[in-house]
Amino acid sequence: MILRHITIDAGNPYELAQFWSNVTGWPIADGDVPGDEEVLVVAPAPVPGLLFIAVPEAKSVKNRVHIDWVPDQRTRDEEVDRLLTLGATIHEDHRKPDGPGWVTMHDPEHNEFCIERRQSERTG
CATH class of the missing domain: 3.10.180.10 (2,3-Dihydroxybiphenyl 1,2-Dioxygenase, domain 1)
Known part of the structure; x- marks a missing residue:
């Protein structure tokens, strides 16, 4: 398939x-x-x-499936900032002070998606 x-x-x-x-x-x-x-x-x-x-109909409940994105040219935090300027909003911020974590965001119609760290950010 x-x-x-x-x-x-x-x-x-x-x-x-x-x-x-x-x-x-x-x-x-x-x-x-x-x-x-x-x-x-x-x-x-x-x-x-x-x-x-x-x-x-308008979206009324949390998505049962969402997409997890990993930036290819920016850090996770740079990508989150860029997406905010494009019209996304932060739904839940799961970033930890020492770097790990992800950010769950909403697109303009409130569909959830996540921004994770690139492999290079995870390995140092």
Whole structure:
């Protein structure tokens, strides 16, 4: 089996896809425009894309599944700061004073995701 997409319900698929495109640096699929019911953020192979699907109801409970991200160019803390400027918010901060831990954040539609430390931060 091959994992093709991670699908996320959205009130405004295009706006949420724009947020995640800015977060990841991955493009929105050619032809996807504001008002579309489905908008794809295209990941580099073999990573699955992020597919945002319009739903009528707002998010009301904690996600049962979320994505854990590891920054590839920044430290965890630098990445958290960058995401805050893009419109994410901190939900729970699990960082410890001596460095370990992660930050659980919300995207603009309140979907949870985590930012962890890179391997180089974990090993010194």
